Amino acid sequence: MTDEHRPVHQEVRVEGGFGYGVIGADLHVFADRGPVYVLEEFRPPTEPDPAWLVEMPSRMLNARHEIVEFTGRQDELDQLRRWRGTGPRLAARWLHAPGGQGKTRLAARFAEDSIEAGWKVVTATHGPGTVLPPPGSQDLRTDGANGLLLIVDYADRWPLTHLTWLLSNALLHRSGVPARVLLLARSADVWPAVRAALANHQAGTSAQRLPELPDDTGLRGEMFDAARESFARRYGIEDSGAIEPPGPLGAPDFGLTLAVHVAALVAVDARHTGRRPPADMAGLTIYLLDREHLHWTNLFEERGLRIPPAVMNRTVFTAALTGPGPRAPATAVLESLDLAQPAEQVLDDHALCYPPAGPANSALEPLYPDRLAEDFLALTLPGHDADYPAQDWAAPTTATLLDGPQHPDYTGHLADTGHLARGMTFLAAAAQRWPHVGPRHLYPLLRESPRSAVAAGSAVLSALADLDDVEPDLLEAIAAHFPRGRRADLDVGMAAVVVRLAPHRLRTADLPAEYDVHAEVGARLGNAGRHQQELPARQQAVAAARRLVDGSTTRRQRLLADRALTTSLRDLSRCLHHLQRDGEALDAAAEAVATARRVARAAPGAHDAELGHAVYAHAKALSNLGRRREALAELQEAVALFRDLAARDRRYEKDLAVHLTALGATLTDAARPAEAVEVSAEAVGVLRRLAETDPAAHRVELAELLLHLGNRLSQAGRPEAADVATEAVEAYRELARLNPAAHEPMLARALQSQGPCLARAGRLPEALAALEESVAVLSRLARAVPASYEPRLIESSLVLAGFLFFDGQQERALGIQHEQLAAYRRLVRGDPDAHEHRFAVLLLSFAGQCAGMPDGTDRALAAVREALALCERRPADVPVVFHGMFTEAGRGVRERLEQQDRHAESAELRARIAALTGL
Template identity: 75%
Template sequence: MTGGGSPVHQEVRVESGFGYGVVGADLHVFADRGPVYVLEEFRPPAEPDPEWLVEMPSRMLNARHKVVEFTGRADELDRLREWRDAGPRMAARWLHAPGGQGKTRLASRFAADSLAEGWKVVTATHGPGTVLPPPGSQDLRTTGRTGLLLLVDYADRWPLTHLTWLLSNAVLHQSAVPARVLLLARSADAWPAVRAALANHQAGTSTQRLPDLPDDTGQRAEMFHAARDGFARRYGVEGAARIEPPGPLEDPDFGLTLAVHVAALVAVDAHVAGRRPPADMANLTTYLLDREHLHWTNLFENRGVRTPPAVMNRTVFTASLTGPGPRAPAKVVLRSLGLEAPAEQVLDDHALCYPPAAPADSAMEPLYPDRLAEDFLALTLPGHTADYPAQSWAAPTTATLLTDAGTERLARGMTFLAAAAQRWPHVGPDHLYPLLRASPRTAVDAGGAVLSALADLDDVEPDLLEAVAAHIPESRRADLDVGTAAITVRLAPHRLRRATGPVEEFEVHTEVGRRLSHAGRHQQELGAREQAVAAARRVDAAATGRQRIVADLVLAKALRELSRSLHELQREGDALDAAVEAVAAARRLAGAAPGRFDAELAHTVYVHAKTLSHLGRRREALETLQESVELFRRLAQRDRRYERDFAVRLTALGASLTDAARLPEAVEVSLQAVSTMRRLVAENPAENEIDFAELLLHCGNRLSQAGRGGEAVEIAGEAVEAYRRLARRNPAAFEPLLARALQSQAPCLAGTGRVPEALAALEEAVAVLTRVTRTAPAAYEPKRIEASLVLAAFLAFGGQLERARAIQREQLAAYRKLVQAAPDVHEHTFMVLLLSLASQNADLPGEIDRALEVLEEALALSRRRPGEVPVIVQGMFREAGRTVADRLEQHGRAPEAVELRATIAALPGLPDTTRPRP
């Protein structure tokens, strides 16, 4: 398929019920389960039949039917418009509020407005198991559109990996138009991890909380009147103004938009029936559910359906737990319940009561909105005192549906039960918790969103959470990290109460910090790290004799992790202070028990070296890194488990030695790192091949810089082949690294006279980056341009000047667009590219004017940010200025050379460093 204005031809062949395609976007598909998510063009829904709506009043609460005119939330809508119309090319916003607060309604209005204003609006529905649109293609091209708006509902329930795939979709990365992603969620817990995933796309990120309705009656009354009038029109009621709210709107129960709409709907329905509506929220809900039962009964008695109301009740309960999906698996689910009616018939009759939002193969549409479905589940389950008939079959049905269920069904069912348990006190102790006690792993299998929901429940017992936590993997897992952090934070007070002393308190805070770090919640992580340090200091204060070893051990660990946490928050000075103290504790520890705690000292000294490097204190960083490497060397000699750590630290040392212009030593340690890792790869390829590829790449660069061309070619070629193997298995992760390896290989080849091979490597690097740029332009477009300009330089020095000039013109124009879109991100890099080109062109015959032109463009950029040019870029201005000025003199243009030297010398930080070479 093709995008843009090109003609499109796409065939979608449907086999076994699967048929879905998109134009202008990527498909992410599980081979055995269909699409990870479904993208569809947003279209305003058709006007529903008023008689059909009033058959079951709850239908009118479904936001997609737009029975109620959008009212209130004007400020929130304005904030969304401001976010859409300003900022970087790509931006994402996390819109969060409790269920029933009106997120979907607000997003729907925003989407409709955006569509009317020329935006392409697309919705993303999570799968697998999602019912697909009709066979054919969704045309998601943005040709002629103002921009692209992507709506993602229930974003906090998506696994992070699935959201990451969605955010990399090509539909969001078309540089010609801005892209906006609006993610709807009930809480902001998952947002830090999603925000971190967006960092690779250089996207703007923000959150927006949808607040409760004010407790004064003004806005609530306005919303009630709008809803009442909308419902009254569907009922054909005249004189609706005399219908009053059934209860005081200032009551806390009416702080949700949905609660106000329910009150208005019941007031109108009761008015039509000549009844007095109930006044409190619980009874308003049961009133609506009673109307569901009445509709099932009327249909059955009037021969509209053949399924008895009791069976329909159980079917609706089942649909609320499982959610919609394809018909075939829904039939299997119903048969597993042993219903007193054929599954085919029940599905047909259920679809008459609850027509599927998607056509054809869809079945088991649940009650809407979600909050009503959650209340229906709670009221059907025994144990409450509300005036609503609980059912004896509800608990065993729940157990059947959630035992040995697939991940998607388990995630929805557990999420809905947990949401119901927040409002109905019997659901947790009587139903949800017994299920989890019988199989605590179920919560982990259901996913991170369920773990988060479970951690939010007030009445969940710590021992149950401990049983669940026992099944959480010790190592991090992206899709569980947010929920794991929530469980760990919730358990921390319980664990601290059980702690017998400050050492155990330190362990609790350390685990909380670790899990918060994995979830991307670095500000909260810092609090946990500081508490761990405080506990370690209490250990230290009380320690005597041999207890000093334990004291220094916990203090070194606590301060080391605190240093890392402070670095994440860019508090480098504080990070260094913590690292220095950590090293002091680790040295005391190592001195008290020689050989026993060398690993602790090695890791701590390495963190110290990194903090020094981050602060630009390179000489000290190098010395400290050398000590860390020596410690890891001794560890690796005693215990082979440390050999990989040793090799990785050697590579870091090689980079540091290179920066210090100590190339022979850098080459030596790099070769040693490769030799060590080569042995480890031979023993365990799966565990070590990624590190090995990286070490080969660095070693090749060192050898090339040191003029050891033959060895550089060999090692660089090995790095390319290693990344080629990795890219075949996982293109998304390793193709960009393959391109980097090819780009590093080129100068090694050229340095040994193998220029055609060098050009071929660069051509391939550009081709690979062009391919990956289509999926994530923000992340890879700068790298593609840089690789193309390197290719142009090689072509120019090889005599292919015309092609080189064409590539330079094209790529510089492309980079200028990046600078215009995000100057803070790209200006300094663009200066570097221009200065490199100026130096290169100055040494080419007939290109001196071109060299002067790009140098002047770099100077113009520097003047836009006086005093902000980094030191390393200042040095490049000096070198490029000297080269161009020298060539101008050689061409008899001495006055221009003098003027250029004066201009360069006037730059901040470059006093008279551009004297002509002797």
């Protein structure tokens, strides 16, 4: 019985805190903050009490309650249905639109439609600082389901690393179960980076923008009528057809689904209360907020609420900034505000008015929908001229709650509980619609603590970059706190800020500064995965560098300009490779080398590092086009350069080790094993010297280089391969104990390499144990992420099967081989370029084993023929090292054929191998 169908009982008990468990999925947890995200089976909402809804009309706008029946958006729903039913097994779609456009409602309707179609539907909620589902166990197995749909709301606010963890969850990677991930977001800025992460899982990707409602009154009128009828039923109004829209629905203000619903809700509530509804969107919003105030007052005066409306107002304002979260941090937040009432009492009374949607210990449930909460923040902050009372305490409260980090180790009140990002995001969203919020409130806070924008995360940086009135000097102050290199969870936001700053910087830039601007824009866009947008920046950097070269009047100026041109061409080559324009990438890399040589001639010995990096980039570009012999010559030159540099300056020793390792792999492909061993051993020696002074800084690289050296020694038939391979395994075993997620895959690879080394040393039982462990580790990883680990599991299983033959376990070995070769054929059919050469190696190994069996001739012949067919498709791309493999495997098969008087088949096999290899 498989794990998927085995009966499972899970019981979660908690004494204080939050308890949560899953069946059929992975659970990612922060050691100090609970789950990174929570998975919960989607369930349609239960009907709230109509009287409770009417007390505060805004409750009816909460998409969680689904008060309004789904109307319109039929085309968009049909697009989602088609996406669900076609394409690869795993696919993700980024559904984006401004807040209030109806993404959540559309996703909920699609979820219900998917359940009706027999799909399992699961929602993912980001853990820190958000509403979590009630504690308990979630059974997320897909027994009998036609597929799995995972819905991720606020996807653009998740840190990229957290989304990456979610996308690797075993829930999405069950063999044979179609899986769809629907990610909801306000913008598409993060999508390229997420799409790049999904490429590791061989997932289909697409984006879908939810457009504004057309400005004709047809669809808007239909939506208004549906919403009016839904609201009127809760109020008990029977003649709702006579209720007219409060303003012209064709006006720009009513382009959002939420705006139409607000108009319908206010119109119905105004009929119920005998009031006249406002006609514009600002007035409708204020009407709803007035109803909130009325409810607070009624609770205080008539139902014994202990905190007065003024305190409730400030608490609701606080909740809009913080969002919901555990009660203990919420208590600390309120205590920091010096309210007149005890914080515990305030939280109790606030929960009566705004009941928590999550666990019982959750507090500070905010206003919903988000857009209403954003408007409430803006209207409560002084500086507007709307007919709504701003509060003097609002600005200092905001400053207290969003007190940002003054030095790198300080995270501020809200950052400690994961809410700094929400507070900044909501203020930035409010600033887009209310012109006083940015200049009078948000921007002064950021001037006091520009680092807080960086601490708030990528989504906040992107939102700030989108604001029309943000001053460049403020963005410059924020950008001054950017880390210099890559930072996965900040790359998208940093790119948005740098792109926004570029025109301002270019207006005052001289030519060298212009080059720097384009180079930084290109680097930040490249780090964010936006390679299409990166390309113009890289091209402009090259053009600026050429102008620097042309305008140089002194030897020093020419030298600096040539160095800039070398770097920009190298970066352009890398970008073009990302865009699969490898011919152009080679041209750029070749020019980079030519320019670097000119620099090196102008100042002999002073710029060998730049030349070495350029030559290495050229070698990679040649290799990407299959020109391995030329790439080998370039790598040898790069190694020679860095060997001389390292002899003069130890700072270059790590570069030397990296280039030596690349050279060793290339020499192996060129069937030069003795030289491959020599350079790989030198690389390990370099890293050992570095590790002597700083073991922690170099332990990962040393483990990797030991693994490479063990492979080179094994391929050369050297007896010391077993000891080196064992050292690599132990190094990775220790790393995996410290961080299993990062290092278990490499541990499996090291074990797979160790097995043959031990076997050749006459230690077959130890070899089998290493290979069995490798298969066990990869089996576990492949269950979670088949796209990434299934090929390696197949390969490791086949290596194990080969040594089971030597141990006399032929029946088990044959069973494994037939099963795994069939699995690899499926991979080759799906992506020939990625898998066919490796499959050819596996087939040749299988042929060699079969040729030694009494009844294995036909299986061996079929395997060699299949390998030939794979390599004959593109003979020029076949690595030289394959030639010897084909010759050796073919010789063994032909000997068996000749013994059986099958001379014609033997001759045919000889001719095909000779045509491919030239041997």
